[in-house]
Amino acid sequence: MLHIKVTDRESISNKRSVMTLIVSLIAGMTAMGLIFLMSGANPFYAIFKIFSGSFGSRYGMMETITKAIPLILIGAGLAIAYRAKFWNIGAEGQLLAGAIAGTWVGLNWGPHLPSYLIVPLMFIFGFAGGAFWGAIPAVLKIRYSVNEVISTLMLNYICAEILMFLIVGPWKGKTKFGYPYTDDLPASAILSTITGTRIHYVTLLLGIITVIILGIVIYKTRFGYEVRVIGENTHAARYAGINFFKATVIIMVISGGVAGMAGIGEVAGLHHYLLYPGSVSSGYGFTAIIVAWLAKLNPFFVILSGLFFAGILVGGDAIQISLGLPAATVQVFNGTLLVFLIMGDYFLKNKITLKWAKG
Amino acid sequence: MEKITQLEMVGISKSFHGIPANDDIHLTINSGEILGLLGENGAGKTTLMNILYGLYQPDSGQIKINGQRVKIRTPQESMAVGIGMVHQHFALIQPHSAVENIVLGYQHSPLFFPQKKIQDDVLAFSKKFNFDIDLSKQVWQLSAGEQQRVEILKALFNGADLLILDEPTSVLTPQETQELFVILNRMKQEGHLIILISHKLDEITELCDRVTVLQKGKIVGHADTKDVDKRALARMMIGRDVIFNIEREEIPRSEKVLSVNNLVVNGDKGIPMVKGITFDIHKNEIFGIAGVSGNGQRELVEAITGLRKSESGEVRITDTDITNQPPDKIYNEGISHVPEERIKFGIAPGLYLYENAILKQHRSDKFSSRLFLAYKGIKEHARGLVDAFQVATPSIFIQTKNLSGGNIQKLILGREIDGEPPVLVASHPTYGLDVGATEYLRKQLLQRRKEGGAILLVSEDLEEISELCDRIAVIFQGQFMGILEADDPNIKDIGLMMAGTLQL
Numbered sequence A: 001m002l003h004i005k006v007t008d009r010e011s012i013s014n015k016r017s018v019m020t021l022i023v024s025l026i027a028g029m030t031a032m033g034l035i036f037l038m039s040g041a042n043p044f045y046a047i048f049k050i051f052s053g054s055f056g057s058r059y060g061m062m063e064t065i066t067k068a069i070p071l072i073l074i075g076a077g078l079a080i081a082y083r084a085k086f087w088n089i090g091a092e093g094q095l096l097a098g099a100i101a102g103t104w105v106g107l108n109w110g111p112h113l114p115s116y117l118i119v120p121l122m123f124i125f126g127f128a129g130g131a132f133w134g135a136i137p138a139v140l141k142i143r144y145s146v147n148e149v150i151s152t153l154m155l156n157y158i159c160a161e162i163l164m165f166l167i168v169g170p171w172k173g174k175t176k177f178g179y180p181y182t183d184d185l186p187a188s189a190i191l192s193t194i195t196g197t198r199i200h201y202v203t204l205l206l207g208i209i210t211v212i213i214l215g216i217v218i219y220k221t222r223f224g225y226e227v228r229v230i231g232e233n234t235h236a237a238r239y240a241g242i243n244f245f246k247a248t249v250i251i252m253v254i255s256g257g258v259a260g261m262a263g264i265g266e267v268a269g270l271h272h273y274l275l276y277p278g279s280v281s282s283g284y285g286f287t288a289i290i291v292a293w294l295a296k297l298n299p300f301f302v303i304l305s306g307l308f309f310a311g312i313l314v315g316g317d318a319i320q321i322s323l324g325l326p327a328a329t330v331q332v333f334n335g336t337l338l339v340f341l342i343m344g345d346y347f348l349k350n351k352i353t354l355k356w357a358k359g
Numbered sequence B: 001m002e003k004i005t006q007l008e009m010v011g012i013s014k015s016f017h018g019i020p021a022n023d024d025i026h027l028t029i030n031s032g033e034i035l036g037l038l039g040e041n042g043a044g045k046t047t048l049m050n051i052l053y054g055l056y057q058p059d060s061g062q063i064k065i066n067g068q069r070v071k072i073r074t075p076q077e078s079m080a081v082g083i084g085m086v087h088q089h090f091a092l093i094q095p096h097s098a099v100e101n102i103v104l105g106y107q108h109s110p111l112f113f114p115q116k117k118i119q120d121d122v123l124a125f126s127k128k129f130n131f132d133i134d135l136s137k138q139v140w141q142l143s144a145g146e147q148q149r150v151e152i153l154k155a156l157f158n159g160a161d162l163l164i165l166d167e168p169t170s171v172l173t174p175q176e177t178q179e180l181f182v183i184l185n186r187m188k189q190e191g192h193l194i195i196l197i198s199h200k201l202d203e204i205t206e207l208c209d210r211v212t213v214l215q216k217g218k219i220v221g222h223a224d225t226k227d228v229d230k231r232a233l234a235r236m237m238i239g240r241d242v243i244f245n246i247e248r249e250e251i252p253r254s255e256k257v258l259s260v261n262n263l264v265v266n267g268d269k270g271i272p273m274v275k276g277i278t279f280d281i282h283k284n285e286i287f288g289i290a291g292v293s294g295n296g297q298r299e300l301v302e303a304i305t306g307l308r309k310s311e312s313g314e315v316r317i318t319d320t321d322i323t324n325q326p327p328d329k330i331y332n333e334g335i336s337h338v339p340e341e342r343i344k345f346g347i348a349p350g351l352y353l354y355e356n357a358i359l360k361q362h363r364s365d366k367f368s369s370r371l372f373l374a375y376k377g378i379k380e381h382a383r384g385l386v387d388a389f390q391v392a393t394p395s396i397f398i399q400t401k402n403l404s405g406g407n408i409q410k411l412i413l414g415r416e417i418d419g420e421p422p423v424l425v426a427s428h429p430t431y432g433l434d435v436g437a438t439e440y441l442r443k444q445l446l447q448r449r450k451e452g453g454a455i456l457l458v459s460e461d462l463e464e465i466s467e468l469c470d471r472i473a474v475i476f477q478g479q480f481m482g483i484l485e486a487d488d489p490n491i492k493d494i495g496l497m498m499a500g501t502l503q504l
Helices: A014-038 A043-055 A058-083 A091-112 A115-144 A148-168 A201-220 A222-232 A234-239 A244-271 A284-294 A299-323 A329-349 B045-052 B075-080 B098-105 B114-128 B144-157 B174-189 B201-207 B230-238 B297-305 B327-333 B342-346 B375-388 B405-417 B435-450 B462-468 B489-498
Strands: A002-008 A350-356 B006-016 B019-030 B033-038 B060-065 B068-070 B083-086 B162-166 B193-198 B210-215 B218-224 B256-266 B272-282 B285-290 B310-317 B335-338 B423-427 B454-459 B471-476 B479-485
Touching: A014 A043, A014 A329, A043 A058, A043 A299, A058 A091, A058 A201, A058 A222, A058 A244, A058 A284, A058 A299, A091 A115, A091 A148, A091 A244, A091 A284, A115 A148, A115 A244, A201 A222, A201 A244, A201 A299, A222 A234, A222 A244, A234 A244, A234 B342, A244 A284, A284 A299, A284 A329, A299 A329, A329 A350, B006 B045, B019 B033, B019 B045, B019 B193, B019 B218, B033 B045, B033 B174, B033 B201, B033 B230, B045 B083, B045 B162, B045 B193, B075 B083, B083 B144, B098 B114, B098 B144, B114 B144, B144 B162, B144 B174, B174 B193, B174 B201, B193 B201, B201 B230, B210 B230, B218 B230, B256 B297, B256 B454, B272 B285, B272 B297, B272 B310, B272 B454, B272 B479, B285 B435, B285 B462, B297 B310, B297 B327, B297 B335, B297 B423, B297 B454, B327 B335, B335 B405, B342 B405, B375 B405, B405 B423, B405 B435, B423 B435, B435 B454, B435 B462, B454 B462, B471 B489, B479 B489
Parallel strands: B033 B193, B033 B210, B083 B162, B162 B193, B285 B454, B285 B471, B335 B423, B423 B454
Antiparallel strands: A002 A350, B006 B019, B006 B060, B060 B068, B210 B218, B256 B272, B256 B310, B471 B479
16 A cells, blocks of 8 residues: 655755745646647747747747736735735726726826826826735725725626626717727827837836835845744734734735736737726736746845746747647646645645555 | 454554654554553654554554454555554544444444434443543534544454554543543453553653653563552653753843733624733733633733734833734734644745745835745745754745744744843644653743733643742633632642632
8 A cells, every 4th residue: 555644844955945846847747738738739839939929039028028927026925915915906007097097197188298297196096006906905804803805806707797887978089980988098008119029118117126025125124123023923913013904904905006007018018098907918917926926025036036937928829739639728828826825835835745555 | 344452453564654653563552541642742653543543554553453474455454454544633524423423433334324224323432431421412512522432432342452643632632531531441341452652740640551652663661550659751852851841030020022811702602702811911921811611812922912903992112003904013013922723824835935934024114015925035034944953954944834834833933032022922832742852842932021021921741830820820711710810829830720510
């Protein structure tokens, strides 16, 4: 009979962490290879296509960076929330809330203001919109013990429906031939891009600044220390006189706010008008959950993991076209990788020994 | 399966990460016998019993029942040969009734309506051993002693001939302990085999027939309890003499530091748990609160340290009113706090040692500006604490959860008294610690008293209270039954006061 024994590892070296990460990614891709095989595609070719499509050409690379922008912003915010063990699954809704608030400013004030005023205003309102949407579950949790996994998830749908209502109703554009879109943002409110690419560099820059600030906040500041104490042990946080209500709300204002900035960035940088929720964001709020975990909740690593998953999104588009695989393939790919990453974490924290014994 | 009449462990060795936890252990127990397993924390008692219960596999050695070698690979196999274990922390499902919990682990439960069909059997069983529990109550409604009896009943009902009890009295009141001993003696008469893990000398000498002493994973002695005295056992256990009467020099009581005036505090269920308590503590004084836990000690301490709002009354430090201030404010006014359940309240287990060395002080000017923490100074401070308070750790860059209980407590105590606060509130500071760490911590408290600190010591350990305190208040149902001077002749009646039958 096979005996399996699980024991805690006492210490975990950096080398082991990195190796575990690499092995989990390889194992995940092997599993994905089997899925490709079952759908009749050559797994080696498909995986090669994914990475050549995203990192193998200048165009692919630029697209990857474009898609990494929202992932980095949201991922860094989620890393902070998850540090405090606040399970924010609502970044998608917070992104949309930011898009709505920012677009309103752009449409209404944009025609009267120069670029250097309207762009910061849009981002401020985008932040505020996401922050508001993120603060709701924080207040609900502390005041009424509402489980944040459920409330944040549900608020995603509410925000998506509000957006739908706005674009088919009061905000429906006069120049859009009856389509459910808003009018285009005025030129002053549209973010410029690096020539020949879709990279809206203002948002990219904001993303990198956010990462640096949040990294410093978590590891160097008093507030970051309090956040980590809350995440580790709420009883100890109470004992230490840490103000829960304030800390949780601030965490969710930040986490939701940066998601909101990602939202207005997508609208002002890529789409130029508000459209279907599923088109404003192709699930960035959910993909960023994996981004944050792959980065081990370290904001600095979010840049790398954000680029990695952006690459998979771009590569996924590439294999849809070249191999004729369904659009959901990428989501299966991402999900598979997440499962293997979490499994890897388990093997990193525990030591497993197998022993054959008679009888 | 035939009844166990004799169980032997022969040459059992087990190591973790290369460190031996058990080294060539031999022991024997016969039917109708209570064997004590004595040793400090980390001596390997629990590891040895977990091997017997099938939770661990020994690296070498054998287990023999009635002379026959048996293999025990899982707790199920252990139960099947007639071994039951009651762990220090109960494995009961809180919202289920006692019967449901017993039925859950029972191997012969029917598929449908198990509790109805087995309830009568369980009740009959419970009567046989005089277990006084309402089995239809949900577990969370039962006291710790009652929960323990449910655990014992569960093991017996599963056909355990040999019962292992891991530190069974650590959660019990003195009366409950006596009730437990009655039950165990009765089981002994019925021919059961009982192994009692403990580091309390009194229990071992009172209850056990024989005792085996472990030290650092090795057996250092066997004895018949009728032949040994406590002092000899203690020496065997830690390898040297323990000072059982720590020298407490006489210091005249000086000015008042902390005063609590007519304080009323509600418990978690909204009922008053502290009903108008008044006392003062002076410089150079240790003021003890004795009592069975659950009589308002926790609520009192939480109200003084700012973790709980009081309903009425006031708390003052020298002349400042600190009633219902937040915990960090109260800390700044000079009251530090060694909380009960050190791992639950006192540390953030996943953070590094140096980060835990400033918990609650992280807002002080010494360690932070408004925004940033001064990590360089914090690390120096942590190194200083580790040296000054003998915290055994490879470095300050270790996750605090990897320290032993005694070392965590030394770190917490060090953190709380390093700044020489005028008042220290210590709840059960040596609970569950081994003799060495206990002695060290008590000496530190006396040192603090000598330096001019005022200390409020809450403890269930009467020995600790009588050794350390200048005055002792006995709390019962949220009220003081009296405040005794250390040399008060009434101290012999402290048990009656704790039980609420005597009020001075």
